[in-house]
Amino acid sequence: MNFPTGAGTDHCKRMKLLPMELILGEVPWIVVLIILPLTGGMACFLFPTISKSLGLLTSLAVISCVWGLGWQLEEDGAQRYAIGGWGAPLGIDLYADGLSLVMVAVAALVGLGISVYSSSYFRRDKANHFWPLWLFLCGALNALFLSSDIFNLYVTLELLGLTAVALVALADGSEALTSAMRYLLINLMGSLFYLLGVAFLYHSFGSLDIAILAQRVEPSPAVWAAVGLISAGLLLKTALFPMHFWLPAAHASAPAPVSALLSALVVKASFYILLRMWLEIFPIVGISFAQLLGLLGSAAVLWGGIQALRQTRLKLLVAYSTVSQLGYLFLAFPLGMSIAWKGALYMLLSHAVAKAAMFMAAGNILAAGGHDRIADLSSITQRLPLTLTAFSLAGISIMGLPPSGGFIAKWLLLEASIQSGQWWWGAILLLGGLLAAAYVFRVVSHVFTQAEATHEAREVPARMEWTALVLALVVIFLGVFASWPLAMMEIGSPFGGGS
Amino acid sequence: MDRNRWLLPLLLMLFVGLGYAVLSIPEPVEGLPKMLVDNMELGGVSNPVTAVLLNFRGYDTLLEMGVLLVALLGVWSLGGMPDYHESSPGLVLDIMSRQLVPVLIIVAGYLLWVGADAPGGAFQAGALLGAAGVLLLLCGWRIGNKCSGLPLRILIVLGLGMFVMAGTGLLLIEGEFLQYPPPVASELILIIEAAATLSIGTTLAAMFLGSRPGEADK
Numbered sequence: 001m002n003f004p005t006g007a008g009t010d011h012c013k014r015m016k017l018l019p020m021e022l023i024l025g026e027v028p029w030i031v032v033l034i035i036l037p038l039t040g041g042m043a044c045f046l047f048p049t050i051s052k053s054l055g056l057l058t059s060l061a062v063i064s065c066v067w068g069l070g071w072q073l074e075e076d077g078a079q080r081y082a083i084g085g086w087g088a089p090l091g092i093d094l095y096a097d098g099l100s101l102v103m104v105a106v107a108a109l110v111g112l113g114i115s116v117y118s119s120s121y122f123r124r125d126k127a128n129h130f131w132p133l134w135l136f137l138c139g140a141l142n143a144l145f146l147s148s149d150i151f152n153l154y155v156t157l158e159l160l161g162l163t164a165v166a167l168v169a170l171a172d173g174s175e176a177l178t179s180a181m182r183y184l185l186i187n188l189m190g191s192l193f194y195l196l197g198v199a200f201l202y203h204s205f206g207s208l209d210i211a212i213l214a215q216r217v218e219p220s221p222a223v224w225a226a227v228g229l230i231s232a233g234l235l236l237k238t239a240l241f242p243m244h245f246w247l248p249a250a251h252a253s254a255p256a257p258v259s260a261l262l263s264a265l266v267v268k269a270s271f272y273i274l275l276r277m278w279l280e281i282f283p284i285v286g287i288s289f290a291q292l293l294g295l296l297g298s299a300a301v302l303w304g305g306i307q308a309l310r311q312t313r314l315k316l317l318v319a320y321s322t323v324s325q326l327g328y329l330f331l332a333f334p335l336g337m338s339i340a341w342k343g344a345l346y347m348l349l350s351h352a353v354a355k356a357a358m359f360m361a362a363g364n365i366l367a368a369g370g371h372d373r374i375a376d377l378s379s380i381t382q383r384l385p386l387t388l389t390a391f392s393l394a395g396i397s398i399m400g401l402p403p404s405g406g407f408i409a410k411w412l413l414l415e416a417s418i419q420s421g422q423w424w425w426g427a428i429l430l431l432g433g434l435l436a437a438a439y440v441f442r443v444v445s446h447v448f449t450q451a452e453a454t455h456e457a458r459e460v461p462a463r464m465e466w467t468a469l470v471l472a473l474v475v476i477f478l479g480v481f482a483s484w485p486l487a488m489m490e491i492g493s494p495f496g497g498g499s
Numbered sequence: 500m501d502r503n504r505w506l507l508p509l510l511l512m513l514f515v516g517l518g519y520a521v522l523s524i525p526e527p528v529e530g531l532p533k534m535l536v537d538n539m540e541l542g543g544v545s546n547p548v549t550a551v552l553l554n555f556r557g558y559d560t561l562l563e564m565g566v567l568l569v570a571l572l573g574v575w576s577l578g579g580m581p582d583y584h585e586s587s588p589g590l591v592l593d594i595m596s597r598q599l600v601p602v603l604i605i606v607a608g609y610l611l612w613v614g615a616d617a618p619g620g621a622f623q624a625g626a627l628l629g630a631a632g633v634l635l636l637l638c639g640w641r642i643g644n645k646c647s648g649l650p651l652r653i654l655i656v657l658g659l660g661m662f663v664m665a666g667t668g669l670l671l672i673e674g675e676f677l678q679y680p681p682p683v684a685s686e687l688i689l690i691i692e693a694a695a696t697l698s699i700g701t702t703l704a705a706m707f708l709g710s711r712p713g714e715a716d717k
Contacts, residue, residue: 031676035663038565042656042663045572046649083558085678090534092558129576136569143562155562162566166573177577200520206528225520 256363350405625699632704
């Protein structure tokens with residue numbers, strides 16, 4: 001089963017292309033996207049003295065590779081790449097369509113922001129550990145988004161989980177170590193659930209490739225067990241209510257750029273696998289399970305919002321806001337139509353960028369004042385106007401106000417809920433938006449109260465402030481130029497035809 | 500105690516459900532093993548396990564080498580335990596390690612070689628090398644300062660590095676990532692496995708060390 005790779009298999013077409021386009025078309029960007037960060041990580045490990053420049057360079061290169069892959073997909077549609085030339089089911093296939101492209105693109109974009117932010121954030125000794133781990137995490141994310149093999153997905157989950165745990169443990173203090181340890185155990189448990197489900201599927205249908213499984217799968221007790229196990233494992237990793245208990249501690253105690261990448265990217269990776277399985281393999285499981293996921297999602301939206309309101313520390317507030325926003329992603333399951341999936345994916349996209357900006361802003365405040373107690377924020381934030389702007393702009397998207405990516409996402413979900421006649425999911429969207437407005441304004445209001453500057457605030461590098469602001473601006477752009485990302489999702493029609 | 504009250508029924512339900520699923524499972528589908536046998540002469544080695552691990556699903560193994568490296572990075576980033584100083588190991592341990600370490604190294608080499616057509620291979624050989632390393636460390640042996648920097652790190656990334664280099668090289672020559680040309684497949688697999696064995700052994704022993712060598716001395 002050898003599929004043509006890249007553009008230009010047609011000779012006549014090749015002759016007409018410019019040399020530049022020939023290179024773009026011939027290079028298998030899908031492989032380069034995985035190999036490049038891994039190589040960068042190894043280089044950072046070998047030469048710690050230049051790891052910062054290597055890391056930044058790799059992040060930039062990954063962005064251009066995503067651009068190359070996007071160009072190929074736009075020309076030729078969805079792409080399948082047989083590693084080693086064997087092809088599924090004997091070998092492992094990589095697969096890229098609009099869904100993978102959006103995930104890889106958001107990982108690359110937020111990744112570049114995290115790299116720039118981290119280049120000023122970490123001290124020398126921590127930076128030596130940070131850069132190789134971060135680049136390996138980046139490689140694991142790309143490998144995960146581009147894989148089409150359920151066992152290979154397990155391996156990428158392991159790589160992702162281990163790097164994430166090690167990065168959480170980079171923060172000093174026993175609190176970080178405890179939450180890293182708990183995070184490790186949760187990760188391992190989630191992976192084992194997933195692996196057991198994979199074993200059931202492989203035993204029953206003799207293949208690990210998602211596309212082949214999609215053709216062969218038929219209802220049986222083993223498949224039900226597999227669906228349950230895989231979903232349980234992935235929901236645990238995605239921290240859907242009530243399995244979110246590990247997330248606030250782990251995300252709040254990590255160093256700021258690590259919190260940003262955990263909330264923005266790592267939890268989304270397991271959601272992506274669930275979404276992929278749901279779209280391809282699980283359509284047989286029927287409507288009741290989708291309703292359950294929607295219910296849990298709604299509970300997450302409300303519970304996360306209420307908990308965020310009750311927090312006294314800024315980073316914990318932002319972490320609970322992640323619990324709440326992850327709930328929105330699951331509202332698409334009971335709606336189950338193309339426009340709902342697009343809404344959920346748009347929510348994922350804009351939440352990734354907005355939450356990265358928010359955690360970076362929180363990190364700046366923590367770095368300037370030495371604490372992040374919400375009640376005492378006023379004396380610090382008045383000296384960080386850029387950071388405050390970033391926090392507020394990101395907050396607009398979290399609330400779902402126009403013009404922002406969060407608004408577009410909620411609009412699509414709302415439209416789906418009305419079209420399918422299930423208006424109650426739309427009510428959850430509005431309630432969640434109100435709660436988000438309450439906790440964002442709770443932070444912002446403390447800034448406009450006059451307060452004496454009690455102690456000297458430390459200087460925050462300009463690069464850290466600007467990175468947060470630029471990411472926050474990207475979310476606003478996502479609200480203004482929505483047609484382009486939406487067209488990107490269409491490639492290879494991962495959500496099926498129709499509206 | 501309150502928590503246990505609902506935990507036990509939950510676990511029992513899970514157990515019964517999984518048990519039912521396992522008992523009701525149909526006969527395994529035979530398609531893939533047959534396909535594997537049909538392709539064995541292209542695989543370069545006659546041991547099916549090695550052929551799957553290093554050739555047909557070599558990409559999984561490549562990422563697994565990454566997992567191993569990341570595990571070590573994680574251990575090193577924790578700052579490590581206090582470095583214990585060289586101590587005399589005691590007569591029994593001393594004599595035993597002198598006998599055992601050379602044997603372990605030879606057996607590791609044998610397992611690596613025999614992996615091509617019998618049970619064995621890089622992971623088993625690497626585990627033995629790692630055991631030899633741990634035994635040496637227990638006897639108070641420490642890696643010399645000259646080798647604890649870049650040379651040690653090169654040895655640790657060698658496995659993943661060789662895999663990636665081979666894959667990229669083949670991508671440039673053959674046109675597909677990790678596509679071994681059948682005539683030289685066995686040699687390529689042996690080279691990658693040898694590099695992986697060294698890396699696995701070093702990584703396992705280095706994990707036992709706790710922290711990045713040279714850092715704890717400061």
